[in-house]
Amino acid sequence: MRTDFSKPPALLAVLALTSACWLPTSGALAATGGAAPSADTSVAAPAPAATPAPPPGPAPAISTGSTSATATPEPAVVVSTGAVSFRTRSIALFGHTLNFAGAARPRDAGKTIEIELFDATKNTWVRATSTRADSHGAFLAHWRTNMLGRVSVRAIVLRSTASPRTAHTASATTSAPTQVTVYRAALSTYYGPGFFDHQTACGQTLIPALIGIAHRTLPCGTLVEVSYGGRRLTVPVVDRGPYANGADWDLTAGAAHALAITGTVRIGTLVVGSVPNTPTLGLPPAPPPAIAATGGAPAG
Numbered sequence: 082m083r084t085d086f087s088k089p090p091a092l093l094a095v096l097a098l099t100s101a102c103w104l105p106t107s108g109a110l111a112a113t114g115g116a117a118p119s120a121d122t123s124v125a126a127p128a129p130a131a132t133p134a135p136p137p138g139p140a141p142a143i144s145t146g147s148t149s150a151t152a153t154p155e156p157a158v159v160v161s162t163g164a165v166s167f168r169t170r171s172i173a174l175f176g177h178t179l180n181f182a183g184a185a186r187p188r189d190a191g192k193t194i195e196i197e198l199f200d201a202t203k204n205t206w207v208r209a210t211s212t213r214a215d216s217h218g219a220f221l222a223h224w225r226t227n228m229l230g231r232v233s234v235r236a237i238v239l240r241s242t243a244s245p246r247t248a249h250t251a252s253a254t255t256s257a258p259t260q261v262t263v264y265r266a267a268l269s270t271y272y273g274p275g276f277f278d279h280q281t282a283c284g285q286t287l288i289p290a291l292i293g294i295a296h297r298t299l300p301c302g303t304l305v306e307v308s309y310g311g312r313r314l315t316v317p318v319v320d321r322g323p324y325a326n327g328a329d330w331d332l333t334a335g336a337a338h339a340l341a342i343t344g345t346v347r348i349g350t351l352v353v354g355s356v357p358n359t360p361t362l363g364l365p366p367a368p369p370p371a372i373a374a375t376g377g378a379p380a381g
Contacts, residue, residue: 152312152339158259165194165236165256172308173226174266174349181236183256185218189238194220199233199258206235214238226263230351233258264308264349270323271342273334281320284360292339293319293363295331302358307332308349309340317356319363333363 159168160183167183181196194214197206212222222236238254272295276287283301285291294305294316303318307330316336323331326345337343356362 152314154311158261160236160256160259163235163256164189164254165238167220167236167256169234169261172262172264172313172349175226175229175263176266177226179224179226179261179263181220181222181224181234183220183222183236185214185220185238187218189254190214190216190218193239194222195237195239196222196224197235197237198228199235209234211239229263229265231260231262233260235259262306262308262351264306264351267329267348267350268327268345269307269309269330269332269342269348270326270328270345271332271334271337272322273337283319283358283362285319285363286360287320287333288335288364290335290365291319291333291363292335293317293333294336295320295322295333296329297321297323299352300355300358302356302362303352304354304356305330306351306353307336307340308351309342309346312340314339315353317358317362 156171157168158171160166165183165185167181169179169181173179183194185192185194192214193211195211196209198209199205200207209224210222212220214220235258236256240254273287273289277289279287281287281291281293282295285293292314294307296303296305296318299305299318301318304315305318306313306315314336316332319333320331323329328345330348330350332340332342340348342348
């Protein structure tokens, strides 16, 4: 059973979370910044059309090399090239509202602005929402997210609601495309004290520096991107649980510390891939051998 701790243990204060990557895998797996999940009121979201695991969009490359395990902020998305410019957040929760504030050219004042998503299953752009530019060309559109994962988005000016758009027309009146990430909302606890030095269900030794997450059914080594409080971090499944507090996920103390989580919280989650499960998965690498001051040979 996992126990929820309302305060991080004092031992976490000495964690060296800016050291090398703790996922011995293949491609680049950096903990990248993430904007805080939307504070808009959630609605009961319908099941996404695509299978959520793996989610739509490209999975991140994974690295065997050294990266940081420190979660860092990610700025808002700003698109300033093309016929339309706009600003939006880089992440959202499934079933929440993502806002697009922007401007079209003065000559397009009063025209309809559509926000479009790229549907990879159909290999085409589809309408997400629409609004009308004001007398200065400014607009504000709202999309109630209904697609999980990495979603390519763009804004387009409709020349006339009575005439169909052609590829040439769309190309001449669109913004540059950009990408946002839509996460599934979930409840998470964290665990550590009382379990340290025990073996996880996936075979790792639980220590304060272990970066990972527990789930009841996902295979060991599944990579999960976690977004919370303006930060995002990719962690591997290393254990089973949680079994209390109605939680869906259970972060290790090291992962919770990296995300500044101190209790039971609502997070955004996205399955982004998998790596081989090994006894060292999620653990800090061994330090390099000491080099003698003279001669350059390892100290013996």
